[in-house]
Amino acid sequence: xxxxxxxxxxxxxxxxxxxxxxxxxxxxxxxxxxxxxxxxxxxxxxxxxxxxxxxxxxxxxxxxxxxxxxxxxxxxxxxxxxxxxxxxxxxxxxxxxxxxxxxxxxxxxxxxx
Amino acid sequence: xxxxxxxxxxxxxxxxxxxxxxxxxxxxxxxxxxxxxxxxxxxxxxxxxxxxxxxxxxxxxxxxxxxxxxxxxxxxxxxxxxxxxxxxxxxxxxxxxxxxxxxxxxxxxxx
Numbered sequence: 039x040x041x042x043x044x045x046x047x048x049x050x051x052x053x054x055x056x057x058x059x060x061x062x063x064x065x066x067x068x069x070x071x072x073x074x075x076x077x078x079x080x081x082x083x084x085x086x087x088x089x090x091x092x093x094x095x096x097x098x099x100x101x102x103x104x105x106x107x108x109x110x111x112x113x114x115x116x117x118x119x120x121x122x123x124x125x126x127x128x129x130x131x132x133x134x135x136x137x138x139x140x141x142x143x144x145x146x147x148x149x150x151x
Numbered sequence: 152x153x154x155x156x157x158x159x160x161x162x163x164x165x166x167x168x169x170x171x172x173x174x175x176x177x178x179x180x181x182x183x184x185x186x187x188x189x190x191x192x193x194x195x196x197x198x199x200x201x202x203x204x205x206x207x208x209x210x211x212x213x214x215x216x217x218x219x220x221x222x223x224x225x226x227x228x229x230x231x232x233x234x235x236x237x238x239x240x241x242x243x244x245x246x247x248x249x250x251x252x253x254x255x256x257x258x259x260x261x262x
Contacts, residue, residue, distance in 0.1 A: 042194075069248070078160075080240055080252035081195070088248060096249060128194050138185055138244055142194030 039064050042143035044129050050149045051119040059114040059146050061129030067141070068134035070112040071096070072104065074125040075145075081128060087112055088134055119150045163259045170228040172256045174241035177222060181243040185250065186215060186226045189238045198226070198239075228258075236260045 045060045063070065071086035073096075083096030087106040101123060103115040112131075116123060126147050130140040164170045176184070182203040187195035199210045201217050201224075208215050214227040224241055238255040 073252075078254065080242075080254045082252070083249055086248060094248070097251075130194075137200065138183055138242075138250055139197045139200065140195075140250070142196070144194050145192075 041065065042129055042131055042141050044127075044143035044146050046146060047144070048147050050151065051116070052151055053119060053121060055119050057116055057119070059116075059127055059129075059148070061112045061114065061143060062110050063112075063129075063131040063141070064110065065131060065133075065141065066109060067131035068109070069140075070106065070129065070131045071140070072102070072112070072114045073128045073130065074098065074123075075128060076125050084114065084127075116148075119148075121150045124148060124150045160254070161257045161259065163261055164231050165261050166231060166233060168231055170226075170231045170235065170258055172226045172228075172239050172258065174224040174226075174253055175222060176224060176241075176243050178243065178245050179219075179222065181245040183244040184215070184217065184224050185242045185244075186213075187240045187242065187252075188235075189240065189255070191237075195240060231258075231260055233260050233262070 042063045068089045072084040073081035075081050082098050084102050085104040087093045090109050093104050126145045128145050129143040132140045185200040186198040188198050189195045199215050201208045201215045212229045216225045238257050240252050240255045242250040242252045
C-alpha cells in the first residue's frame with residue numbers, strides 16, 4: 039500500500055491564483071481530512087469527510103473548498119490564494135471506528151506571494 | 152475556550168535517559184487523547200492513544216499517563232534514542248469527528 043499520498047510537494051502561487059492540492063489513499067478509509075500547519079503551531083483542521091459524498095467544515099474552512107466523489111480521493115481547492123494561506127498542508131485518513139489513529143501524508147508546502 | 156497546550160516548547164534529554172513530555176487540556180468533556188510524533192519534513196505519525204476511562208497505557212518504550220483531576224497528559228519515552236528526536240503533539244477529541252492538536256514539544260537528544 040502507498041498509504042496517503044499528496045501532490046505536489048511544493049507550490050508557489052501568486053495572490054489571487056487558484057489551485058487544487060491532491061490527496062489520495064489506498065487503504066479504503068472512510069474518514070479523510072485536511073489540516074494546515076503554521077510555524078510554531080499545531081495542526082488545524084480545515085475540512086473533513088466521513089465518506090464519499092459527505093464533507094464538513096473544520097476549524098479554519100474559509101478560503102478552501104473540498105469534495106469527496108470517491109473513497110480514495112479528497113482534493114483541497116484554494117479559491118483565490120492569499121498570503122495568509124502560506125502553510126504546510128497535510129491530508130490524513132483513518133478507518134471510521136472508535137480509534138482516531140490517523141495516517142498522514144507527507145505534506146504540501148505552499149507559499150503565496 | 153477549550154485548548155490543548157504544552158508546558159514546555161523544547162526538551163533536551165541525554166541519550167539513554169527517559170523523556171517526559173507534558174500536555175495540559177482544558178475540556179473536561181474530552182474522552183480520547185492521542186500522541187503524535189513528527190520528524191522534520193514529514194507528516195505526523197501515531198504513537199499511542201488513551202481513553203478517558205483509563206489512567207495509563209503502555210506501548211513499546213512509551214507510556215501515556217492521564218490525570219483527569221488536573222487535566223494533564225504525559226508521554227514517557229524510555230531509554231531515549233537519537234531516532235526519538237522530533238516534535239511531539241498531543242491531540243484530544245470530545246465526542247465528535249474532530250481532533251484538536253496542541254502546539255507541540257521539540258525533543259532533542261544529546262549524544
